Amino acid sequence: MTVRPLLSCVHRQQWVGCDTVARPGPFCYVETLYLPAPGWRALECRPLRASSCAGRLASLAHLDYLHSRNFVMTVQDVDQLAWARWMLGHQAAFVTWRLISEALVEMLRSGWWQPEHMTRVRQLFEIHSILFMYAGSCSDAVYSKTIRPAMVRHHPAFTGRWARDRMSIPSLLRQLHLAGRGMRLGPIDEAVRLNHQVHRAVAKRLVPHGRSLWQKSGHNSDDESEMALRDGYDCFFATVRAPACADAVLAQYIRRLSQIRADLCLRGLYPKECPNPVSAFLQRSYRTLGERLEQEIETVICHTAVGLCEMRSMLLDGPS
Numbered sequence: 001m002t003v004r005p006l007l008s009c010v011h012r013q014q015w016v017g018c019d020t021v022a023r024p025g026p027f028c029y030v031e032t033l034y035l036p037a038p039g040w041r042a043l044e045c046r047p048l049r050a051s052s053c054a055g056r057l058a059s060l061a062h063l064d065y066l067h068s069r070n071f072v073m074t075v076q077d078v079d080q081l082a083w084a085r086w087m088l089g090h091q092a093a094f095v096t097w098r099l100i101s102e103a104l105v106e107m108l109r110s111g112w113w114q115p116e117h118m119t120r121v122r123q124l125f126e127i128h129s130i131l132f133m134y135a136g137s138c139s140d141a142v143y144s145k146t147i148r149p150a151m152v153r154h155h156p157a158f159t160g161r162w163a164r165d166r167m168s169i170p171s172l173l174r175q176l177h178l179a180g181r182g183m184r185l186g187p188i189d190e191a192v193r194l195n196h197q198v199h200r201a202v203a204k205r206l207v208p209h210g211r212s213l214w215q216k217s218g219h220n221s222d223d224e225s226e227m228a229l230r231d232g233y234d235c236f237f238a239t240v241r242a243p244a245c246a247d248a249v250l251a252q253y254i255r256r257l258s259q260i261r262a263d264l265c266l267r268g269l270y271p272k273e274c275p276n277p278v279s280a281f282l283q284r285s286y287r288t289l290g291e292r293l294e295q296e297i298e299t300v301i302c303h304t305a306v307g308l309c310e311m312r313s314m315l316l317d318g319p320s
Helices: 047-072 078-110 115-135 140-154 169-179 186-206 213-217 226-236 246-267 280-289 292-301 310-317
Strands: 033-035 239-241
Touching (some): 033 246, 078 140, 115 186, 186 280, 226 239, 246 292
16 A cells, blocks of 8 residues: 655745744635644744744734634535534644643653643643534535545545654653552543543544444555655645744644634534534533633633733733
8 A cells, every 4th residue: 555645845944933824814725734743842933033923923813813703704615614624623633732742741740730730631632622523523424525535535544543743642641640640630531531532422423334444444554654654644634844933833723723713603513504413422522611612712822922911801802
């Protein structure tokens, strides 16, 4: 089995700063996501850019947060909506995985876990659960017609196992349990368990009578380059690995969460055009976690570079 040709831009050396994050295009247009590779720390803005960083990001986040509705209204076709949600949800999940990994590493490094550390990890896993429900919110018919064939064309065994940003999380969770004997990790364990349950429920809804592409192919990646498979996965989701300013990563995250929030406010999680049954578990999970998205946008905004906390009042108060 051969890997499909990859785009040449999966990795690049050029610096990606906060000034690289452009104004968004139409909702149905998939923007490129620029992320450092796992193991690379996001960089601080270069000294000459630092003074303009806060102002530029404030402007971008202001537009994204207040005007995302204008962008998501551009989609009318159910296939287009399913594709936009699949791509946008996965791109936001990549950043969420990165933030989860960073939070777990920080917990292991500090050796002393404050309640807020565990709360943050739990919240991030809950955000990922929402993102997965959002990405897979189309009907099984639309999924089998639009999304699955695109993944098959890219690789017949296409699988989330190749997601770079997720690969360190299981190991970090195991280390956390070993290091935290006697400590209460219940909130994190509960959020992880819910995340797995959501994944299974969404997969069953999208492919009710079948198996995943990985299972159908009987694929064994031993005969293929792991780097090539992961590059292909990044490529499919329009993700480029590059040295990036820390605030550029967060600005892209804020944009995607804001667009998802606006889309959900406009159409709900399961649009009326996608009528196949939704399990009581997924409905209950979304009702329970629905407010997390709004909270996460505010949390990320308030943890960006010095001066960006001022953005919070601007976003909540609206334009002056």
